[in-house]
Amino acid sequence: MEGEEMQFHAADGALAESGTSKSNEASLQKKHQAMIGRLSNRHQSRTGGSGGNSTRSAEDDNSVSTAASFATKFSESKRSIHSLIANSSSVDPSALRSHLDGISSSIAALEQLVAESSYSLPSYELRSALKSVAELKQAVENQSAELLPKKKFSFRNKSAATATKFPAAVQPKDPGLPKQQPPVLVIRDSPGLRNAKEVTLTKNFRGLGIGEFTVADLDGCEVRLIGCINALFFNRLRNCRVYTGPVIGSVLIEQVENCVFVLASHQIRIHNAIGCDFYLRVRSRPIIEDCSRVRFAPYCLRYEGIEKELKEAGLGDESGNWANVDDFKWLRAVPSPNWSVLEESQRIECFEINESIDGNENTRTD
Structure with missing residues (x-):
């Protein structure tokens, strides 16, 4: 099981690289689907047996199903975000900030998915997912620094400035990219x-x-x-x-x-x-x-x-x-x-x- 999880993460990371060819991407996607299929078959084989399964077997089946479901959702969202980041350079400059803000919102949603799933994920899966989220945030910051226009510095004519004094207009601060708050663990509405x-x-x-x-x-x-x-x-x-x-x-x-x-x-x-x-x-x-x-x-x-x-x-x-x-x-x-x-x-x-x-x-x- 651990080997399959590591194989999945390796495939997912490779798909995220911008230089991957289409043929390699198709091959890695097939590997990912095959891994999910094996997890599903294993789950069905366990649940399809006689009534002698122990409590631990049922717990393991549920863990396999939960991990596979999370892996699929996380991988799809991660690939989508990588694609948006890669296309940032071709976005119209007037829409670039909105584009990057949208990517940040997608990353926040992905981070929330990790937080909500954290109680049922193995430690390796959780650490890997958090690392991927951090890398996505860094990638957006890099794109922002590279593509967004920087404020131009100009000298002010001191004599002109002192000749007529008007109240200085309050300049709004550059909002930049929205800061992502750390995910909050979800406390269930239970007894x-x-x-x-x-x-x-x-x-x-x-x-x-x-x-x-x-x-x-x-x-x-x-x-x-x-x-x-x-x-x-x-x-x-x-x-x-x-x-x-x-x-x-x-x-x-x-x-x-x-x-x-x-x-x-x-x-x-x-x-x-x-x-x-x-x-x-x-x-x-x-x-x-x-x-x-x-x-x-x-x-x-x-x-x-x-x-x-x-x-x-x-x-x-x-x-x-x-x-x-x-x-x-x-x-x-x-x-x-x-x-x-x-x-x-x-x-x-x-x-x-x-x-x-x-x-x-x-x-x-x-």
């Missing part, structure tokens, strides 16, 4: 715990069949979540402590400050976190973006039945990835200053949930 202050919130997912769960707009709260769930979303938390059982899919965290998170998941992505500690067990490398003063340590949570649930979720073994953090906004060769490993002397003790939690209600304790 959850919201809008609370200085209380303890508990939830037991066992037997409820909840796929996604949101924890949002909390201040000074302690959150305890027991049982397995497919996906968790955290948004706008301050001064909170969060303890969760295993997450089969992804955890997305947005806009948190001075919090402690104890999480176990296959994928964890963190955006806009300040001064937070993360105690993780994670299958892939944790991803941070626009974060500062965040620290990481190994998972430390106990409650009755957690070891069995971790094993069933594919998180029974410690991978050590809690210390292998990717900072997507730090592209230099030196380590990112935005995160660090939490020293053992400063780590919290393993937290244990002893109380009985009702799975049908959100229990609040002042």
Whole structure:
């Protein structure tokens, strides 16, 4: 599967080069279609079997389908944008700025597609897509610098200027190309715990069949979540402590400050976190973006039945990835200053949930 993904990206990158011949382009497009076909056939062969497929097989099938769908949309949009950039030199000068603005809008839409798909994409796919978006932005900036007319400098006649003084007209600033804002992770409108202050919130997912769960707009709260769930979303938390059982899919965290998170998941992505500690067990490398003063340590949570649930979720073994953090906004060769490993002397003790939690209600304790 990884080889096919790398083959797809190689073909996609080759198609984007302006010097590629039509015959090579047709050949690469055939390879791309063949790859998508193989993914589809594999998905059909898995889903067409007997009823003995495991939960993990169903999850893998869904991941293959999602990755293939994203790859197709992303590749088509990327080729279209490259074509528009390549044709910029032939656009009428009076329409050039509008043309480049349109390209920037297309790149923004592509960036939003990546953001919305990030929770279900493998780390390699996500890094490759973000790199491609950055390259497209740079290409537009280069075209703008090369093709847009530069302001002409002229000397002003000082005596004429002082002879008659009129109020200076306010010159509008050159808008240039619209600045692209970093994509915001989408927090789902799912069941959850919201809008609370200085209380303890508990939830037991066992037997409820909840796929996604949101924890949002909390201040000074302690959150305890027991049982397995497919996906968790955290948004706008301050001064909170969060303890969760295993997450089969992804955890997305947005806009948190001075919090402690104890999480176990296959994928964890963190955006806009300040001064937070993360105690993780994670299958892939944790991803941070626009974060500062965040620290990481190994998972430390106990409650009755957690070891069995971790094993069933594919998180029974410690991978050590809690210390292998990717900072997507730090592209230099030196380590990112935005995160660090939490020293053992400063780590919290393993937290244990002893109380009985009702799975049908959100229990609040002042």
